[in-house]
Amino acid sequence: MSVLEIKDLHVSVETDQGTKQILRGVDLTINEGEIHAIMGPNGSGKSTLAYTIAGHPKYHVDSGSILLDGxxxxTMTVDERARAGLFLAMQYPVEIPGVTVTNFLRTAKTAIDGEAPAIRTWIKDVRESMVRLRMDKSFAERNVNEGFSGGEKKRNEILQLELLKPKFAVLDETDSGLDVDALKIVSEGVNRAKENTGLGLLLITHYTRILRYIKPDFVHVFVDGRIAEQGGPELADRLEDEGYDRFLAETPVG
Amino acid sequence: MSAASTSTAPDAATSSEALPTAQQHGIKEHSDGRFGFVPVQTRSARFKSFDVADFPAVTGREAVWKLSPVAKFTDLTAGELDGAVYDFASTPHADVDVTWVDRTDARIGGAGAPEERAAANAWSTFEKALAITVTGEEAKEITLTRSALGSAPRAAHTVIEAKPFSQAVVILQNTGDARISENVEIIVGESANLTVVTVQEWNADAVQLANHFASIGRDARLKHVVVSLGGGIVRVNPSVHLAGQGSDTELFGLYFADAGQHLEQQVYVNHDAPNSRSRVTYKGALQGAGARTVWIGDVLIGNTAPGTDSYEQNRNLVLTEGTRADSIPNLEIETGDILGAGHASATGRFDDEQLFYLQSRGIGEIEARRLVVRGFLSEIVQHIGSPALEERLQGAIEDELRGTEGN
Structure with missing residues (x-):
């Protein structure tokens, strides 16, 4: 069984005002098949954790480690991490002009698997996933994310999650900006991917809304760059009622 | 990278008898020799002549030459050129006539006139013009290939005429050695639909200075595509006169400059009739030390051109250190009654966020870069309208990209 372990992770970024420490010792272990929700107020470091796992060059790891099955x-490059089985569904997926969704998906699948997918089953898989995510088939010939609405971009991320079949996926505020119909469609896609591949999920969100559709096994509250509290799904319900004020009040000002 | 725009200038500076004399303190001519020089402000007012003797020697300070390595082709601007006919190959078609015609052919000089010395030198020297005459309303494609021009300085003149209501794609394919100054006249008759694609895949030390002059008739359409991949110095300057009401032009350019290559295009669109439309889209990639590209896009919307719809853009993707891309859009508008006029220019390195996105999906860095560049340039390739040529050029771009990896 696969396991993703984050140990005493400290991360900083360079800003105009100098180096800013964001993560201050994060410990987290996710087993295959588990859903972990990371919740927290804005600026608490949730997205930094997501991008650090994926290897974005903007984030400097000062200490700590992230182990995938040991x-x-x-020390891996961004693409090596993806090939090792990690996936990040981004909050703001970028546009790639001139590269069609079809071409992009096939290139990514080939890179992840180390060989080109069998054409007939691949085309069928892509088509079926798109139908289930209510994506018009014209998407296949459009350029990646170019002119996509916010909801279409998120569905395109989940399409990749379903097709690339990672061991662990980080969903960075996948729920933000989605109306309730799109949120249901995207959540169904995530649940389907988990049923099919048994992947582990790290669900990063500001709101509890998506947790109605994707049931977490564990909830972690992120405050000021570390986990301030953790528990089961009931913790999400409590946050729904109380908000983050309880945690913010404990954070020293300045 | 630079960008500039000009608007219509007031009348040229007035002179008066009462002006101070040259002896007066402070009015002595500057040593740069520009004293009293009044630059031509409107694009259509530039000096034109068919005769090389009317142009002074090229200094490199002229507006048309200031971004070009003029010292490297003085043979073409000041020397004697071979104006004799040359060998070419063309794919036959019953409705496309390809033949040499005399200088007295009525079409010669019908689409434009030289604005600089190399073009006038070629015009003064060519013995016969190669005339490509398109008739017939059905879609068709012909390719004219020049591969044996040789490395002696040469002049050439080409006339491409699309008769009224005719339709064709004419591909000018250029390979091998060349040191050539040439003029290409494109005459698009009423309601004709012509595509002219000029592909430069010369040998590495070739020099080509080409001026294309197009005149577009009423409700006619010209698609013009410049693809410059190979050659040492390649300058292809299309100048399009939207002369007829409802005339339409789309000008595309794709260039890929490697180390030491100079690829230049000065585009001029003259809106001179009501309801005319133009789109200019040039995209380039640069890689390797000394790779240099120049794009100047002039659009003039005259007071004869109400209802004009115009947009020009240039995008450059810088792949390595040590390259230089000049990008200069100019827009002159002499009438307020237009549908639209816009310009855009951007020159930049790879978008790191695009690379991150592709790599986060398992795609290696080299493959990711290749995808981004291919995507960037394929927008132009997709517009050519010749499936066979499009496929071949995609392959040629792949070859150029493989060159990047060796760096």
Missing amino acids: AEVL
Whole structure:
């Protein structure tokens, strides 16, 4: 069984005002098949954790480690991490002009698997996933994310999650900006991917809304760059009622 | 990278008898020799002549030459050129006549006139013009290939005429050695639909200075595509006169400059009739030390051109250190009654966020870069309208990209 371990992770970024420490010792273990929700107020470091796992060059790891089945992820390049089985569904997916969704998906699948997918089953898989995510088939010939609405971009992320079949996926505020119909469609896609592949999920969200559709096994509250509290799904319900004020009041000002 | 725009200038500076004399303190001519020089402000007012003797020697300070390595082709601007006919190959078609015609052919000089010395030198020297005459309303494609021009300085003149209501794609394919200054006249008759694609895949030390002059008739359409991949110095300057009401032009350019290559295009669109439309889209990639590209896009919307719809853009993707891309859009508008006029220019390195996105899906860095560049340039390739040529050029771009990996 696969396991993703984050150990005492400290991360900083360079800003105009100098180096800013964002993550201050994060410990988290996710087993295959588990859904972990990370919740927290704005600026608490949730997205930093997501991008650090994926290897975005903007984030500097000062100390700590991320292990995927015992192998150090932090020394891998961005594409090596993806090939090792990590996936990040981005909050703001970028546009790639001139590269069609079809071409992009096939290139990514080939890179992840180390060989080109069998054409007939691949085309069928792509088509079926798109139908289930209510994506018009014209998407296949459009350029990646170019001119997509916010909801279409998120569905395109989940399409990739379903087709690339990672061991662990980080969903960075996948729920933000979605209306309730789109949220249901996207959540169904995530649940389907989990049923089919048994992947582990790290669900990063500001709101409890998506947790009505994707049931977490564990909930972690992120405050000021570390986990302030953790528990089961009932913690999400409590946050729904109380908000983050309880945690913010404990944070020293300045 | 630079960008500039000009608007219509007031009348040229007035002179008066009462002006101070040259002896007066402070009015002595500057040593740069520009004293009293009044630059031509409107694009259509530039000096034109068919005769090389009417142009002074090229200094490199002229507006048309200031971004070009003029010292490297003085043979073409000041030397004697071979104006004799040359060998070419063309794919036959019953409705496309390809033949050499005399200088007295009525079409010669019908689409434009030289604005600089190399073009006038070629015009003064060519013995016969190669005339491509398109008739017939059905879609068709012909390719004219020049591969044996040789490395001696040469002049050439080409006339491409699309008769009224005719339709064709004419591909000018250029390979091998060349040191050539040439003029290409494109005459698009009423309601004709012509595509002219000029592909430069010269040998590495070739020099080509080409001026294309197009005149577009009423309700006619010209698609013009410049693809410059190979050659040492390649300058292809299309100048399009939207002369007829409802005339339409789309000008595309794709260039890929490697180390030491100079690829230049000065585009001029003259809106001179009501309800005319133009779109200019040039995209380039640069890689390797000394790779240099120049794009100047002039659009003039005259007071004869109400209802004009115009947009020009240039995008450059810088792949390595040590390259230089000049991008200069100019827009002159002499009438307020237009549908639209816009310009855009951007020159930049890879978008790191695009690379991150592709790599986060398992795609290696080299493949990711290749996808981004291919995507960037394929927008132009997709517009050519010749499936066979499009496929071949995609392959040629792949070859150029493989060159990047060796760096």
